[in-house]
Amino acid sequence: MEYQLYAIDPILRPFIKVICSVDNRSPIIVPNQLRVLPDTCVELFINLCPPQQIAIPDGNTPSLSRSFVTSRMNSFMDVSTQDNVSFVSVCFASGQAYQFFPVSMHDISNQVINLRDLWGARADDMQECVDKAATMQERISLVQQYLIQQLYKSVAFDASVDFCLRRMQETNGMLLLDELANQVGISNRQLARRFNQYIGLSPKEFARITTFTNSLVNLKKYPSFTLTEIAYESGYYDQAHFIRACRTYSGLTPSQLIGNEQVLFCF
Template sequence: MLRPYIEKYYILEYQGTATGQPFEVASPANCYAALVFNYQSDYQLCHANGHEQRLSGSFIAGYSTEGYRIRLRGTVGMVGVVFKSSIFRTWFPALTNADINDQRIQLPDLVGSEVEFINDQLAEAENHTERIQLVESYLMYRLRKTHLPTHMADHALNIILQKRGMIRMDDLAGMVNISPRHLRRVFSERVGLSPKFFARLKRFGYINIILSLNKDLHWQEFTIDGGFYDQSHFIKDFVQFCGHTPSVQILKNRHFQHSVLTNG
């Protein structure tokens, strides 16, 4: 029953070192909203502008328009629910994407004390299967309480996701039967980003995953296949959303894979 709403679940666990040294994970920009249940130690979110935010408990994470890092220390345990498109509003109708883009909003501030017991149950769960079941039970509870009709901006957003960001805005407007100007207005109001920017963000995300999974590929191959006019546009988007060039990213991926193979 939750399949139409959920893109995926993830579980992150990390046992800190004896010296207490933090461990950092870098994340590029992305077009996913997520619900995170943090049932172990707090951790730091390091924004690209240098601002740091301590995260604990449960929170909603919006689309990220720039790269960021998370700094883990101590015992880390969290379950994440990645939503399809802007479907998270089914559970939290008071929010729009514009409210949470590049933000983390504490869940108790939205729903009150009903969520406070979940983190304790997650920490006491015997395995990951049980943790996912606990989270799904809560989502089903919320689903029965609220439901919103589909918005035309959601339809446009889903098309962008299906096309992996590789679509002209005039074509997109035609597919949802509104003018390009009206599309820009309703999409920006609903999502907090213009449809063109969101398409760039999705296109980058798709290409970055492909490069991460295929270490022998050359990024130049994506200039045309990825919907870019030339290499300069491709590099510009990559630097904006990842913080460095595609060549540097490929080297990072290769070094990481080499480390896993030699140490794993």
């Protein structure tokens, strides 16, 4: 399986974390299932082959077109791999996807949505152009052009939400939300409403997921640490709280996560 990263256009860099392509034309003898953990990110997929099967948290497997969007807010998703995998992926930076999709992010949280339902005919136009492109680099350039056009059409930007996102990421979710609301001069209720509109989660839940994703980074960064040490390093009160968060957001214990090749977290 070939995995390739691509340069992000300077206009898009504040909003996009990763652009990549994945290509595999070899037969898969034993179907594989990957569990993708929540990371508060929205990801756009443009497939050149039939799309993968994705089970969303309610247990359903939606019928997907070749261009679709996943919103991994605070629930994991199970993906079944198959033969002839070939797609372009755009992973938006945490909390930045709302400027590309004209919907409340709360309405698509933890869902898999066909791009046509969000962009209308423009989604079909982009898919057609990508299919006709001769190389993967041309496809990446086309996708970025469409994203820039969509960004220029957007009227959604909230400086208070952007500030709060930065503060939560700087502190790994370990900060007082009352204090955060005061810093931007709005009430807790107003902050919650804006987060649900633009991010898809409440500020409290976003902070919890930020702490959880930091704990996963620490699991990789400090392989010699005990679970108690990882818990304290990540900001949890104790090991029990850390284990509970792992079960909630991954369906697994920390021990089951370590070295598990069928679990994917994109941080």
